[in-house]
Amino acid sequence: MSVLATHNLTKHFGDQVVVDSLNLTVDRGDLYGFLGPNGAGKSTTIRMALGLVFPTTGTVEVCDVPVFSPGRSDGPLKxxxxxxxxxxxxxxxxxxxxxxxFARAAGPLDDSARRLAQVDEVLKMVDLEGAGRKHVKAYSHGMRQRLGIARALLGAPELLVLDEPTNGLDPQGMREVRHLLRRLADDGVTVFVSSHLLTEVEAMCDKVGVLSSGRLVAEGAPGSLRKASGSVVYEVDDGEAALGVLRSLEGVGVEDDATLGASTGAPARIRVRLEEGVTSAQVNGALVGQGVQVGAVIPERERLEDAFLSLTEEPDEHEWVPHAE
Amino acid sequence: MFRVEMAKAARRWRTWVLAAGFVAIPTLIVVALVLTSEPPEPGEGPPFLRLVEINGVFASLVGLSVIQPFFLPLATGLLAGDAIAGESSAGTLRYLLVRPVGRVRLLGFKYVSVVTQVVAAVVIVALTGLAVGGLAYGIGPLPTLSGTTLAVGPALLRVAGAGLYIALGMAGLVAIGLLFSTLTDSGPGATAATVGIYIVMEVLDALPALRIIHPYLLSHHAMAFADLFRSPIALDGIARGVVVDAGYILVFFALTAMLFSRKDVTS
Structure with missing residues (x-):
């Protein structure tokens, strides 16, 4: 059952298309990372999901109930x-x-009472029990961010929507937020979190959707995004033999410039590009099967950023950066 | 939501500064009267001023007459202009709406809470006037503008009526201010526009050439509360005032609700 779903969701501001026929599905229990550069339309999408901004066309549903339905007072936002x-x-x-x-502001009285009773609990969840009495004016950025999450948790929501929750936090604060979200997701809360930081989404999400210029350009497990254009470096004992094996494999691209010391009988590091459906373990197996000893298999971390950029960058708007493809 | 608004107001400096100001106005008037030996000439100063030395109850009415043309519209503009725009610029508007507080419901509670605070201002002025005026000159039966006398009880009732009538006029201005407040993210901007509109109405009301539009101006009927102190009460002006006030409230609230319900909240 989907907790958040958009169908051809589109938003124009004037003649600018901010969100373009977006189809998203977030399933119950997902920790979904909504990734995209600044200005890709993430915030507008989130505002439409929360009923703040009206879609130009298309629909958005929370727990299978439309967020925008005229004449309906009991929307799904609670x-x-x-x-x-x-x-x-x-x-x-x-x-x-x-x-x-905020607990009192909305809804029938019994709901308010239920939310009021949760104030202590949510403050504790974000480690603000002690600071609860301080004026918010005196809060640090990290404390405000945590108090924001505490407010979002009032009313025990089924879906938590967080727009850049680690923005402006120090590494320690980021890690705390990530742990908190992971814990909530493990407790069965569906979490939809936007970010422009790939590594952050990678570190915590089960599923990632990549938004660029208002369109969903990729969706899947974080690992699958990486594999699509990811490279792997193999440290082998025999460069020449390894190259022979690798070139014979289907779906494995051997990059000319990335082979070091590839001569017979000499150790070498060879960078290959794996196409979709090919895992580094399969390649490893093939090498070993042909008698090549593999010392290390190193997925190239920096290539993640390339994957993200190649998905989201618009060639006509940015200086073209050649990728080794 | 109403309790939320009241709780917020109670914790703001603004509320208490305004309240102190409204205590100060009738107090200053009475103190000035006590300190000066010469009574004001007829027609000099605000209405009823000359009568305060006869009966302290009139200090309430002088206070109401003094705040009505400017101080009260200013406070009203401040509160109404800030009602939505203040939440919007603070960023709390989106958090109220996603709670979710329905948009029209939010407007309704904002409207009621601002009107409540305006009524409180009027009550403060009336009570302070009564207390300070009574202390200085005593409270007794009230001479009416028609030359008869009213017992203390009915006189106080009519003072209350006058306050209510003035507050009703301001309730019309609150509806205008609420509209401006939804159109901008700047509280001071909405406040300036609201107070500005009221001043423009007062200016237009003073131009004889525009007599034809005078009956439709919110400010035109404001001083009709003086008719409550005739005997018998002249209800004509007051009734027309009530109708115009109600018209402003309905039209502007409906317009605000319509526009705000369809607005993209991007703040």
Whole structure:
């Protein structure tokens, strides 16, 4: 069952197309990373999912209920907790007071009471029990971010939508947020998190969608994105023999410039590009099967950034950067 | 949501500065009267001023007459202009809407909470006037503009009526301010526009050539509350005022609700 789904979701601001026929499905229990460079349309998509911005065409559903349905008062948003861009608060009130007022602001009274009872619990979840009495004005960026997540957790939402929740955090803060989201996802909350940082999404998400210029250009497990244009370096004992094996393999590209010391009987490092469906283990098996000893298999980390850039970069808008393809 | 708004107002400096200002106005008037030996000439100063020395109750009415043309519209513009635009510029508007607080419901509660604060301002001025005026000159039966006298009880009732009528006029201005407040992310901008509109209406109201539009101006009927202090009460002006106020409230609230319900919230 999908918790968040968009169907041909499109948004124009004036004659600018910000989101273009977007079809997304986030399943229950997913920790979904919504990846894209700044300006790709992530925030607009999130605002449409939260009923803040009206789609030009297309629909968006939360737990199979349309977010925009005229005449309906019990929309699905009460199942959603959200941090949309900066976590904003009433700065002249304490963190705890903010949560209490937001808990009271919406919905029938019994729901308010239920949410009020959760204030302590959510403050504890984000490690702000002690700081709850301080004015939000005096909070550090990281504390505001955590208080924002605490507010989103009020009402025990089924879906948590977070727009760049680690923006502006130091590495320690980023890791705390990642751990918190992972823990929530493990507890069964569906988490939809946007980011422009590939490594961050890689580190925590089960599934990734890549948005570029308002279009979904790739979707899948984080590993699958990497493999599509990822390279692997093999350290072998016999460069020449290894090259012979690798060239004979289907779906393996051997890059001319990336072979070092490839002569018979000498150790070498060979960089190959694996096409979709080919795993580095398969290639490893083939090498070993032909008597080549493999000392190390090193997936090239920096190539992840290339994968991201090649998916999202618009050639006509940026200086063309040649990829070794 | 109403309690949320009240709780927020109670914790803001702004609220208490405004309240202190509204306590100060009738107090200053009475203190000035006590300190000067010469009574004001007829027709000098705000309405009812000359009568305060006869009866402290009139200090309430002087206070209301003084705040009505400027201070009250200013405070009203401040509160109404900031109602949505303030949340919008702070970024809290989107968090209220995703809670979710329905958009029209949010407008409704914002409207009611601003009107409540305006009523509180009027009550503060009336009560302070009564207290300070009473202390200085005593409270007694009230001479009416028609030359008869009113017992203290009915007189206070009519003061309350006057305050309510003035607040109703401001409720029309709150509806205008709420509209501006949804059109911009700048609270001060919406406030300036709201106060500006009221001043423009007062200026137009002062131009005899525009007599034909006068009955439709929000400010035109504001001083009709003085009719409550005739005997018998002259209801004509007040009734027309109530109809115009209600018209402004309905038209502007409906327009605001319509536009805000369809607005992309990008703040």
């Amino acid at each position: 199942l959603v907790g959200a941090v949309v861009e900066d976590p904003a608060f009433w700065d002249y009130l304490s963190g705890r007071r903010n949560l209490e007022l």
